[in-house]
Amino acid sequence: MRSDDTIFAIASGYGRAAVSIVRLSGARSRFILETMAGSVPDSRRASVRLLRDPASGEPLDQALVLWMPGPHSFTGEDQAELHIHGGLATRAAVLRVLGSLNGCRAAEAGEFTRRAFLNGRMDLSRVEGLADLIDAETEGQRRQALLQLEGRLGNAAEGWREDILQVLALIEASLDFSDEGDVPEGLEADILRRLKVLGEELGRVLANRSGERLREGLTVVLAGAPNAGKSTLLNMLAKRDVAIVSPIAGTTRDVIEVHCDLNGLPVVIVDTAGLRESGDVIEQEGVARARARAEAADVVLWLLPPEGGAGEPPSARRLLRVGTKADLNLVRHDCDLVVSAATGEGLPELIGLLEKEAEAALGQGEALLTRERHRRALERAHASVIRAMEMLEFDEPAELIAEEVRLASRAVGAITGRVDVEDMLDRLFSSFCIGK
Ligand SMILES: Nc1nc2c(c(=O)[nH]1)N(C=O)[C@@H](CNc1ccc(C(=O)N[C@@H](CCC(=O)O)C(=O)O)cc1)CN2
Numbered sequence: 191m192r193s194d195d196t197i198f199a200i201a202s203g204y205g206r207a208a209v210s211i212v213r214l215s216g217a218r219s220r221f222i223l224e225t226m227a228g229s230v231p232d233s234r235r236a237s238v239r240l241l242r243d244p245a246s247g248e249p250l251d252q253a254l255v256l257w258m259p260g261p262h263s264f265t266g267e268d269q270a271e272l273h274i275h276g277g278l279a280t281r282a283a284v285l286r287v288l289g290s291l292n293g294c295r296a297a298e299a300g301e302f303t304r305r306a307f308l309n310g311r312m313d314l315s316r317v318e319g320l321a322d323l324i325d326a327e328t329e330g331q332r333r334q335a336l337l338q339l340e341g342r343l344g345n346a347a348e349g350w351r352e353d354i355l356q357v358l359a360l361i362e363a364s365l366d367f368s369d370e371g372d373v374p375e376g377l378e379a380d381i382l383r384r385l386k387v388l389g390e391e392l393g394r395v396l397a398n399r400s401g402e403r404l405r406e407g408l409t410v411v412l413a414g415a416p417n418a419g420k421s422t423l424l425n426m427l428a429k430r431d432v433a434i435v436s437p438i439a440g441t442t443r444d445v446i447e448v449h450c451d452l453n454g455l456p457v458v459i460v461d462t463a464g465l466r467e468s469g470d471v472i473e474q475e476g477v478a479r480a481r482a483r484a485e486a487a488d489v490v491l492w493l494l495p496p497e498g499g500a501g502e503p504p505s506a507r508r509l510l511r512v513g514t515k516a517d518l519n520l521v522r523h524d525c526d527l528v529v530s531a532a533t534g535e536g537l538p539e540l541i542g543l544l545e546k547e548a549e550a551a552l553g554q555g556e557a558l559l560t561r562e563r564h565r566r567a568l569e570r571a572h573a574s575v576i577r578a579m580e581m582l583e584f585d586e587p588a589e590l591i592a593e594e595v596r597l598a599s600r601a602v603g604a605i606t607g608r609v610d611v612e613d614m615l616d617r618l619f620s621s622f623c624i625g626k
């Protein structure tokens with residue numbers, strides 16, 4: 191894979207469509223556009239051209255083309271776009287011709303965005319925002335991803351880094367003044383004050399976990415005895431026939447996940463095997479997985495059938511007791527609400543309860559961190575800031591304090607990709623679609 195090749199890819203989808211967009215990026219984009227379209231339109235001005243195969247002169251399609259010279263382009267390189275008709279044969283013909291041209295090859299997944307990153311057009315946090323925007327399935331996810339693409343997290347991280355570097359400069363300045371290598375009194379108070387403000391801010395940001403939850407979805411696990419009606423309820427909530435339902439106890443063995451959109455908040459509903467002792471090794475494994483999922487869930491719906499036999503609920507962060515089969519009109523004890531899949535009774539109330547749970551866990555707004563990677567980096571930075579404050583108070587040598595503050599700035603720098611990121615670049619970019 192050469193980074194000075196000119197790359198091309200379909201940037202729109204692969205089905206039959208009205209229009210398909212082919213993107214080009216790299217030094218030969220202008221030449222390719224000129225030879226296929228006959229001439230290059232004014233920069234960034236959409237223009238209609240008849241595209242031809244330069245080798246045979248054969249017409250390929252009537253297209254709308256764009257010329258976007260670097261460095262003011264998405265990738266920072268010279269770019270062109272061919273907006274062609276979205277038929278399979280048209281796309282195949284244009285891609286075949288592009289692939290036959292010298293110094294021009296099909297792009298790898300994420301390669302356009304990788305080039306934008308390498309050319310300093312986007313920092314890593316924005317690249318992640320872009321990846322999330324393409325994957326966004328709910329309104330909440332879309333909003334959060336767009337804020338990150340626009341640089342909310344990246345700008346915050348840059349700001350913290352500047353604050354940390356300022357503290358570092360003060361500590362280094364103090365080295366020139368003192369003989370013993372300690373930080374002088376007046377400076378120490380200033381440095382301590384700055385570190386305190388920073389430590390409090392990082393602590394506040396770390397306390398909000400709604401960003402990661404919103405990105406991944408709130409997990410709601412359906413658990414209970416066999417035949418409690420878990421799979422039936424999953425099918426009702428998903429509004430389609432996802433899981434097999436039967437009167438035979440022990441029907442569900444695998445974990446089944448469905449992604450739902452509750453008022454823009456993403457919820458992953460998980461159906462599990464009924465919890466009971468079983469001699470069947472496959473069912474045993476299903477029950478073990480069910481318990482593990484329930485313990486890790488944000489919310490467990492503990493389903494209680496009227497016939498009883500529920501056993502002990504799993505240990506869960508949050509557990510709602512839901513009586514099932516309300517249509518059987520049997521006496522119930524100890525339920526937060528009752529539902530019937532047969533009549534629909536209680537379902538709106540259940541969905542309302544789940545919306546409240548999702549709102550409480552995800553709707554805090556203002557979350558900056560959307561990935562475990564950000565949290566780990568910020569936790570390291572926070573720990574170093576706190577340690578530096580302690581070191582100052584114990585009059586440790588300024589060189590050592592400076593080193594700790596440097597660690598904090600490196601940790602914050604990892605968020606935008608200034609440092610320590612080589613290992614995760616490949617993973618991130620390969621998760622993109624071809625053409626992005
Ligand atoms: N046809 C098409 N639609 C698209 C894109 C694209 O590349 N092509 N995008 C691709 O992701 C998104 C829009 N994002 C973009 C971001 C930056 C630039 C760009 O050329 N930026 C230059 C010039 C800005 C200007 O002044 O217009 C720059 O930042 O210097 C283009 C698209 C979504 N829609």
Ligand SMILES: Nc1nc2c(ncn2[C@@H]2O[C@H](COP(=O)(O)OP(=O)(O)OP(=O)(O)O)[C@@H](O)[C@H]2O)c(=O)[nH]1
Pocket residue numbers: 415416417418419420421422423434435436437438439440441442443462463464465514515516517518529530531532533
């Ligand atoms: N009358 C009535 N029957 C229901 C209701 N919900 C489920 N059932 C019946 O109860 C039986 C068990 O339902 P499932 O949804 O398969 O139960 P499950 O909890 O997934 O069971 P396992 O997968 O075996 O753990 C089926 O015969 C369903 O038709 C309900 O609201 N009312």
Ligand SMILES: [Mg+2]
Pocket residue numbers: 420421422433434435441442461462464
């Ligand atoms: Mg089931």
